[in-house]
Amino acid sequence: MNDILNLRELLTSARLRQLAAPVLIVMILSMMVLPLPVFLLDVFFTFNIALSVMVMMVAMYARKPLDFSVFPTVLLVTTLLRLSLNVASTRIVLLEGHAGGDAAGKVIEAFGAFLVGGNVAVGLVVFLILTLINFVVITKGAGRIAEVSARFTLDAMPGKQMAIDADLNAGLIDEKEAKRRRKEIGQESDFFGAMDGASKFVRGDAIAGILILLVNIIGGLFVGVMQHDMGAGEAAQVYVLLTIGDGLVAQIPALIISVAAGMVVSRVGDDGDIGSLVIGQLFANPQVMFLTATILGVLGMIPGMPNFVFLLLAALIGALGWYLRQKNLVEAAAEAAPTAAQAAAQPQGEAQEASWNDVAPVDVLGLEVGYRLIPMVDKGQDGELLKRIRGLRKKFAQEVGFLSAPVHIRDNLEFKPNAYRISLKGVEIGGGEAYPGQYLAINPGRVTGPLQGRETKDPAFGLPAYWIDPGQREQAHALGYTVVDASTVVATHLNHLILDHAAELLGRQETQALLDHIGKDAPKLIEDLVPKLLSVSTVQRVLQNLLEEGVNIRDMRTIVEVLAEHAARTQDPLDLTGKVREALGRAIVQSLFPGSAELQVMALEPGLERILMQAMAAGGEGGAIEPGLADTLLRQTAQIAQRQEDIGLPPVLLVPAPLRMLLSRFLRRAVPSLKVIANSEVPESRTIRVTAMVGGNA
Structure with missing residues (x-):
């Protein structure tokens, strides 16, 4: 019974949410036709202001544009709401304006009398300035950004699709994640295209606001003079002031919505909300604070300048710079403390006796990084490279046929800050440099132009490439470059080297673990082969011969059966490898053709x-x-x-x-x-x- 009631509640709430949008649109359109009481008009004006502030707050806290993908629709609805309120308020102002300043509601009266002091000229100037700021500066700029972003996003779609396919083929992501990213790319293009069109609503609203103001002034003067026998000055004071109040009530929310639109389309990166990014980037460097304070202090000493204000701000900014510098020093000391403690713990006098604990085994697979790459591999900071390495091992096991040794990661302060080195059994097999926060734009051979950035080569395949800033990412996609982040560069290089050295990664321990795994499903088959017919080392050598020539060992059942069949006649790994290759011929040829x-x-x-x-x-x-x-x-x-x-x-x-x-x-x-x-x-x-x-x- 409770389950039925819960299901009914769920269906009812879902239906109510589906009806919310149609009901809201019908109500907005009804305000253009049906007369509203003054109290309801005040409620709707207040709701319009609250809605615009809410939209701006959502825009500020969104981490990327698609987090507010419904924004173009919200722009249309809020514009329609403002225009409907303009029509409803115009009706009340013209019908009841002669009765007094509050005839059209307390909100209009407050904006017309309090905000501009009841002065018609001041009200007109303030209204026109707000309208020009909205129309000429904010809306025009946001519309231009949305237009350019839509074009570049559309041009960059093929490159982004190639990057997703590359990550999928390298095992860095699975099919589900690839579908999600492809969908996000399409949504991003649609969003900026919709924002480009939606910005025209706001521009049209600004123009409509000026025209409505002029029409209302003319209509108010006509009604006041011709219908209510008021003097021209009295009619202007009453109706023009109410009209200005009505215009300001509409234009201020419109300005707030335009600012929100500009924030959404002008975002670069998705590392945090607007407030965190501004504070983290604008007030992060104490040197900037000190230089700014010095310049303000010099200006404050010039005779005739407002000395107190300049010197006060110089002192405040200088104090902020001192605080930032002290904070950085404390953080640096905290990072160095563990190292100092370890050094202090070492014996100062007679050296301790050596023990087997001093014999450290060589890592089968090792990755050493410079200190600037530590966040990429730090589990505490949710390093992206750690996730990719786990995905690489899983992909390798699925494609090659055995589980490789884990990658042992450590930092090395002797390296360059952005350098990394990949080693196999203690011997370097590859290395390079990666720059967190930047992207590697790789030239696949068909780009349409060069880029501004640090010229280099892709460490995995040796293709020409550039390290670029995040702001150049869309441009690089549009020019045909394959753009990947720093963690993907290192992961792809590691994956390439693991595949090239698969035979060396298959040791005795991995071979025994592989045989044990096959023995769970076919225990008799393994018992008949190892150790009765062949030793583990011989089986290992055969598997290594296959891997050296790029033949995967996923079909272990066939391999074991062939070895068991021919082991009685020969123990030579090369002869056994040839027999196994013949049995795997169909798969070998299929992989090539x-x-x-x-x-x-x-x-x-x-x-x-x-x-x-x-x-x-x-x-x-x-x-x-x-x-x-x-x-x-x-x-x-x-x-x-x-x-x-x-x-x-x-x-x-x-x-x-x-x-x-x-x-x-x-x-x-x-x-x-x-x-x-x-x-x-x-x-x-x-x-x-x-x-x-x-x-x-x-």
Whole structure:
């Protein structure tokens, strides 16, 4: 019974929310037609002022424009509300204005009499100034910003989509997050486009306010003089003052709404609300405070200047600068205290005896960062790079087939502030620099222009790039650059190196853990193989051979079955690797040539193939290839592989099975992107087309 009642309440509240907007619009339109009591008019004027202040507060506390995505609609509704109130108040002013200053309500009377002192001329000047500020300055500027933002956001959409696809392919985000980001990009473009159009409402409202003021003045004078037999001066004093009060009541909320619109469209970044950003950036540097105080102090000493005011402000700003400097010193001392305490804890006299605790194992995967990159990896500060590294390990396990060792992260004060280094088993395998708060604009090869920024290269792939400020992000997208933040740069570099060194990451411990994991689903299969037929080290060597040539080991069931089948005849890891590759041939070919397309490969010229087979038979696996022939083979293979890549084909060399391992190892250093596959690895269902021959001139 309670569940039914709760469901009814939920449905009722949902229906009420759905009816709120239509009812509000109908009420606003009704005010243009139906006469309103003076009390209700005061209530609606007060509500209009409260609504405009509420909108401005929401705009100030929004962290990014899309947090207030309904703002264009709010602009339309508030503009319509003000115009409806203008019509309703005009009706009351013209009908009841002759009865006294409060005939049109207390709000209009207060704005007409109190705010401008009952002076018609002052009221007209104040009204016109407010209208000009709203129309010429704020609304025009906000409209221009919205127009430019809409154009740049639309131009940058392809680049942003590419950046999302790159993050998705690198495993930094999942499909759900990618869909959310794509949706946000579309919403951002729609928002700025809507704001560009909605700003015309506010400009039209300002023009309408001036015209309504003139019409009301003329109408009030006519009604007062012709219908109520008032003198021209008396009619002007009564009706013009009420009209000015009516105009000010409408223009002040309009000005507040325009300021809110300007705040929303002029925001850069999404790190906090407007107040926090202004205070954090404008009053953060004590040197700025000291220089400002000095300049004001010098001006305050000039004869004829308002000395007291200038010197007072100089003293206040100088005191603020002193407070900021002391605060920075205290924070720096607090950061240095733990280090000093650790140093003081060290024994000062005789050195302690060495122990096994002094032997620190080498990290399998290590990431060292300079001190400016610490916030990116600090768990207490919710470092973005930590989340990305966790995502990388998960993506690696899903794609490659085993769980790599965790990345051990530490800071290194000997590094440059923005430097980082990636190490494998204590040996550096990569490094670079990253700049938190900036973005790396990478040139994928088809940009339309250069950027102003710190020129560099993408550390993962060596592409030309620029480190740019956040304000240049939209421009970079529009020019065709792929723009990523600092944590993404480091994560992508780390992911690239992990994939390149996957074979070295598969140690004895990881191999045993992988076998144990497979043994949960197929315990008999693992028991029959390890240790009865093969040792763990032999299985590890076979898996490493596969990983060295870019073959994932996700299909461990097939790998184990093949090893169990052939382990009785050979224990050689190379021979076992060849058998496993034949069993995985369909998957290997599929990864190189997706779909059902034919295999467009390179092949050996028959004469060269015979020479290599003879060298293989004479010299064994080492293969005593004549130096001149080896040089020609390397040079021609590199040239043909480059031509294959230039026409969009993967560089794949098809060779007889006995030559596959020899040529793969021989050519790998000279042509890292080359894949060598054996004839026996190609499924019978796939069609082969030879596009180039290696050794035609050998």
